[in-house]
Amino acid sequence: MIQVNQVNKTFQLGDQPVHALNNIQLKISPGEYLSIMGPSGSGKSTLLNMLGLLDIPDDGEYWLQGCDGLALDTVPMDEEVRARYRRDHIGFVFQSYHLIPRLTAAENIELPLVLAGIPPDERKERLQPIIQRLGLEQRAGHLPNQLSGGQRQRVAIGRATIMRPKLLLADEPTGNLDSHSGAEVIELLEELNNDGITLIIVTHDMDLGDRAKRKIRMVDGEIVLDKSREQEPS
Amino acid sequence: MRWQDWFHLVFSSVRYNPLKSLLTSLGIAIGITAVTLLTSLGEGVRGYVMDNFSQFGTRIIAVMPGKDDTSGMGGMLSSVRFLTLGDAYSLERLPHVDYMVANVQGSGPIKFGARSRNTEILGTTSSFQQAWDFPLASGQFLPVNRGQVSSAHAVLGQKVKQELFLAQNPLGKFVRIAGQRYRVIGVMQSKGSMLGFDLDDMVYIPADRALTLFNREGLMEIDVVFSAQTTSSKMAERIHEKLIERHGQEDFTLITQDEMLDSLDSILSLLTLGIGALGSISLLVGGVGIFTIMTTNIRERSAEIGLLRAIGTSRNQLLSLFLGEAMLLSFIGGLLGMLAAMAILLITSIFAPSFPISPNPIYLIAALLISGLIGLVSGIRPAWLASKMSPVHALRNE
Ligand SMILES: Nc1ncnc2c1ncn2[C@@H]1O[C@H](COP(=O)(O)OP(=O)(O)OP(=O)(O)O)[C@@H](O)[C@H]1O
Ligand SMILES: [Mg+2]
Numbered sequence: 001m002i003q004v005n006q007v008n009k010t011f012q013l014g015d016q017p018v019h020a021l022n023n024i025q026l027k028i029s030p031g032e033y034l035s036i037m038g039p040s041g042s043g044k045s046t047l048l049n050m051l052g053l054l055d056i057p058d059d060g061e062y063w064l065q066g067c068d069g070l071a072l073d074t075v076p077m078d079e080e081v082r083a084r085y086r087r088d089h090i091g092f093v094f095q096s097y098h099l100i101p102r103l104t105a106a107e108n109i110e111l112p113l114v115l116a117g118i119p120p121d122e123r124k125e126r127l128q129p130i131i132q133r134l135g136l137e138q139r140a141g142h143l144p145n146q147l148s149g150g151q152r153q154r155v156a157i158g159r160a161t162i163m164r165p166k167l168l169l170a171d172e173p174t175g176n177l178d179s180h181s182g183a184e185v186i187e188l189l190e191e192l193n194n195d196g197i198t199l200i201i202v203t204h205d206m207d208l209g210d211r212a213k214r215k216i217r218m219v220d221g222e223i224v225l226d227k228s229r230e231q232e233p234s
Numbered sequence: 235m236r237w238q239d240w241f242h243l244v245f246s247s248v249r250y251n252p253l254k255s256l257l258t259s260l261g262i263a264i265g266i267t268a269v270t271l272l273t274s275l276g277e278g279v280r281g282y283v284m285d286n287f288s289q290f291g292t293r294i295i296a297v298m299p300g301k302d303d304t305s306g307m308g309g310m311l312s313s314v315r316f317l318t319l320g321d322a323y324s325l326e327r328l329p330h331v332d333y334m335v336a337n338v339q340g341s342g343p344i345k346f347g348a349r350s351r352n353t354e355i356l357g358t359t360s361s362f363q364q365a366w367d368f369p370l371a372s373g374q375f376l377p378v379n380r381g382q383v384s385s386a387h388a389v390l391g392q393k394v395k396q397e398l399f400l401a402q403n404p405l406g407k408f409v410r411i412a413g414q415r416y417r418v419i420g421v422m423q424s425k426g427s428m429l430g431f432d433l434d435d436m437v438y439i440p441a442d443r444a445l446t447l448f449n450r451e452g453l454m455e456i457d458v459v460f461s462a463q464t465t466s467s468k469m470a471e472r473i474h475e476k477l478i479e480r481h482g483q484e485d486f487t488l489i490t491q492d493e494m495l496d497s498l499d500s501i502l503s504l505l506t507l508g509i510g511a512l513g514s515i516s517l518l519v520g521g522v523g524i525f526t527i528m529t530t531n532i533r534e535r536s537a538e539i540g541l542l543r544a545i546g547t548s549r550n551q552l553l554s555l556f557l558g559e560a561m562l563l564s565f566i567g568g569l570l571g572m573l574a575a576m577a578i579l580l581i582t583s584i585f586a587p588s589f590p591i592s593p594n595p596i597y598l599i600a601a602l603l604i605s606g607l608i609g610l611v612s613g614i615r616p617a618w619l620a621s622k623m624s625p626v627h628a629l630r631n632e
Contacts, residue, residue, distance in 0.1 A: 052544070054543075054629070080548055084546060086544060086545065086546045087545060092544050094629070112545050114235060116235075117236055159545065
């Protein structure tokens with residue numbers, strides 16, 4: 001469960017303050033599928049980074065439910081605690097993949113396991129089904145620059161999910177992909193959501209945004225629209 | 235993180251851009267080569283000098299005229315008495331003395347027939363040959379002096395013999411040394427040179443005759459070789475007493491060989507350390523190189539750092555990864571430098587075997603440790619910066 005209360009974030013651009021998040025109020029239940037849309041510069045990435053504990057709000061509260069079921073306000077958390085929380089509970093997928101160029105596809109996927117100090121046998125056990133599911137059996141030993149964009153993004157998804165997080169955040173995951181591989185990536189993400197992961201996607205693509213069960217629209221750092229498909233008369 | 239994985243990650247980033255990594259470690263490599271070569275040279279020179287000085291053993295006391303720590307020049311000039319052959323023979327009769335060698339040295343022409351040569355002339359006593367264990371090639375060495383003026387006998391060094399007599403047998407022949415007639419009674423075997431001093435280009439004549447020849451009143455040095463039954467300090471004590479008794483004052487200087495070797499050794503060791511330190515300046519330059527490259531590296535790789543932070547790499551893990559890279563680069567440099575130095579030493583030992591170089595494994599290990607340390611020190615700031623980057627900021631900086 002996610003609960004965001006009265007969160008603000010201001011950046012200083014030159015001498016111009018930019019209100020990237022303006023009094024954000026948001027509640028997300030486990031297993032939801034959200035899309036965040038809005039014009040460029042409206043604060044979508046800032047919101048996502050905040051939800052992913054990469055960024056800290058200036059004020060307000062951000063409650064996250066830990067694995068013990070207890071909700072914690074993450075705003076005063078120490079950076080090292082956040083890092084650990086990110087590793088264990090949150091997966092990120094970025095527009096530009098962010099793979100480590102000198103590690104193979106398989107090594108990129110298992111990186112969070114390596115950081116967590118999990119021994120190779122167990123890593124292999126957890127890696128195998130994921131590589132199969134991503135359809136990367138033939139590519140596991142390749143370096144990122146030997147992979148197509150779609151394959152790279154699938155590697156990134158593998159890395160984001162190998163720790164079995166509860167929350168998966170994707171910032172324009174199809175932004176660099178053609179429509180075919182974009183659709184494949186989205187299908188993969190939706191499958192994961194069907195398995196129970198909370199999925200939040202930032203996108204500029206209307207069709208893609210419409211597929212989400214709950215749509216949020218942002219303008220100038222404010223949530224101007226938050227609607228669930230259930231409420232829609234269809 | 236398990237250490238094997240840590241090593242794999244560190245190694246993979248160093249290997250990813252081999253040329254860049256190699257260039258980065260080059261500074262350290264050159265520094266280590268310099269330090270290794272310089273210290274090997276220093277050690278070599280030390281060993282060479284020490285060998286030369288200790289080849290005659292350590293149970294030696296040298297007596298020289300004059301005392302250099304008396305106060306005031308006037309007193310010294312007025313009252314100095316020369317070391318005479320009488321002094322020398324009185325020392326020879328002291329207990330525990332194995333050999334006494336009196337020396338007076340000069341140079342001059344030696345002639346045989348039409349051939350002539352300028353050589354060192356050493357006036358010495360008959361014990362010279364046994365004391366220093368210089369083997370004879372033929373004939374005999376100078377005979378023992380019986381208290382009267384020695385006969386005009388000469389012993390030739392190997393080179394002098396070859397230059398003057400070619401293939402002829404010189405024994406019994408007469409040569410002219412600084413105008414005086416001497417009969418050749420022996421020839422020394424070749425002994426090579428010691429500290430640049432050619433021991434074969436030398437003529438030996440009785441010390442009393444040399445004093446007259448050079449028109450000197452005193453000996454230059456009396457060497458006393460004593461037996462193992464006494465100690466250096468006790469022996470020095472006895473010589474001291476004897477000469478005071480004869481001269482009435484301390485107008486001579488005693489130098490014991492072990493004292494001399496000790497101070498020589500510490501001077502030369504210090505010298506080795508000094509030139510080693512000089513070489514480490516280039517190591518410092520190498521360290522600055524690693525620092526620079528690592529700092530720019532971190533700027534270039536900020537997206538990667540952001541990603542690592544995003545997926546939960548702790549600050550300490552990030553710090554250790556970047557420190558590991560700096561240390562590995564530096565260590566590779568150290569290893570390369572050491573190999574280069576060994577190759578140079580090997581080539582030198584093949585083409586100039588007499589060149590005094592002796593690589594000391596302690597210095598080699600120290601050089602490797604130092605290179606790792608330099609990597610550590612020069613990597614600390616860049617790695618610290620990397621670990622301090624805010625994840626969002628790092629991710630935005632693409
Ligand atoms: N680190 C930062 N420093 C300064 N300004 C920032 C920073 N991060 C974001 N901003 C500003 O905050 C505002 C919101 O940025 P954000 O990246 O969240 O927009 P976005 O909705 O994701 O836009 P886009 O669709 O183009 O990705 C922008 O005006 C941006 O310039
Ligand atoms: Mg954005």
